[in-house]
Amino acid sequence: MGSKWTLLIVSACLGALLSTGCAEGKEEFIAKARREARNQNYEEALKYFEKVLEVAPGDYNALWGIADVHQREGNLVKQAAMLEKIMAEEKLAKDYAGVVKPALEENYNRQGMLFAGADRAKSEAFYRKALKVNKKSEANQGLFKLLSGNGDNALKKKQFKAAAEAFNGAAKLRISRKDRAKVKGKAEIAEFFAFKQEFQPRFAKLKQAFIDEKIYNEAERMFLLPVRAEIDTEGV
Numbered sequence: 001m002g003s004k005w006t007l008l009i010v011s012a013c014l015g016a017l018l019s020t021g022c023a024e025g026k027e028e029f030i031a032k033a034r035r036e037a038r039n040q041n042y043e044e045a046l047k048y049f050e051k052v053l054e055v056a057p058g059d060y061n062a063l064w065g066i067a068d069v070h071q072r073e074g075n076l077v078k079q080a081a082m083l084e085k086i087m088a089e090e091k092l093a094k095d096y097a098g099v100v101k102p103a104l105e106e107n108y109n110r111q112g113m114l115f116a117g118a119d120r121a122k123s124e125a126f127y128r129k130a131l132k133v134n135k136k137s138e139a140n141q142g143l144f145k146l147l148s149g150n151g152d153n154a155l156k157k158k159q160f161k162a163a164a165e166a167f168n169g170a171a172k173l174r175i176s177r178k179d180r181a182k183v184k185g186k187a188e189i190a191e192f193f194a195f196k197q198e199f200q201p202r203f204a205k206l207k208q209a210f211i212d213e214k215i216y217n218e219a220e221r222m223f224l225l226p227v228r229a230e231i232d233t234e235g236v
Contacts, residue, residue, distance in 0.1 A: 026055050033065055042073045060092055067103070076114070080107045105133040112142050120146060140174040147173075148183055151190065160194035 033048030046069055052062035067082035083104045087093045093100070108130035115123035123146055130139035151166035167187035171180050211218055 026052050026059070029055075030061050030065065033062075037065070037069050037072060040072070042069050045069050058089060058092070060086065060096060063092075064096075064099075071103075071107075076107055076111050080104065080111070083107065101133050105130050105137050105139075108133065109137060109139045109142065112139060112146075116142070116146060120150065136174060144170050144173050144175050144179065144183075148186075151183075151186060155186075155190060158193075158197070160190045160197055164190035164194055 029048045029052045033045045033052070036042070036045035036048065046066060049062045049065045049069070052059050052065075056062070063082055063086050067079050067086070070076075070079035070082060083100055086096065086100050087104070108126045112123045112126035112130060115126065124143065127139040127143040127146065130137045131143070147166045147170035151163045151170065154160070154163035154166060164187050167183050167190055170183045171187060175183075215224060216222070217224055
């Protein structure tokens with residue numbers, strides 16, 4: 001009986017030691033990883049953070065540390081993926097959203113700026129992601145410039161409907177009153193020309209019939225519409 005209790009106590013002690021050892025190992029790995037990151041030894045830093053995840057899968061400090069390393073080395077794609085992974089975990093999202101969300105917003109905004117010249121569709125997608133995280137984001141200004149530019153380009157190409165959509169989209173963003181008034185004015189111009197562009201081909205097909213029926217005077221470019229009205233002549 002005595003040997004049985006001794007065995008149980010030894011097992012419990014070993015379990016406690018192993019548990020403590022893991023905890024100490026995790027903290028040691030995190031400390032080393034952070035030190036390597038500060039020294040710009042990013043590959044080594046990532047190795048230590050990965051060791052932490054082997055011991056404690058889903059550890060916030062390791063996940064955030066990996067995201068931080070990717071940010072330091074300029075890999076915005078991998079940084080975003082790691083931050084999104086944190087936000088996908090309900091417990092982590094609840095506890096750390098106040099830190100992770102601003103980092104995600106900044107990441108999306110930066111990617112939006114990076115793609116603005118090379119891939120405007122991608123740029124718009126990232127700006128809209130940033131706005132989903134924070135509707136007051138600086139991405140409002142970036143997206144406003146992008147959509148306004150899209151509208152101006154569409155006007156030059158006489159793509160009036162597309163121009164109107166771009167300008168109206170820009171007007172819905174959180175921008176100054178001056179900018180909103182300016183872009184709304186452009187939207188109205190684009191909408192007018194879009195209507196004209198759509199109406200003219202249809203009118204050309206019907207014009208001869210209007211002329212034959214004396215509804216349209218081509219020389220004066222004027223519609224002549226007959227008007228009928230009942231006049232009360234009693235008492236005249």
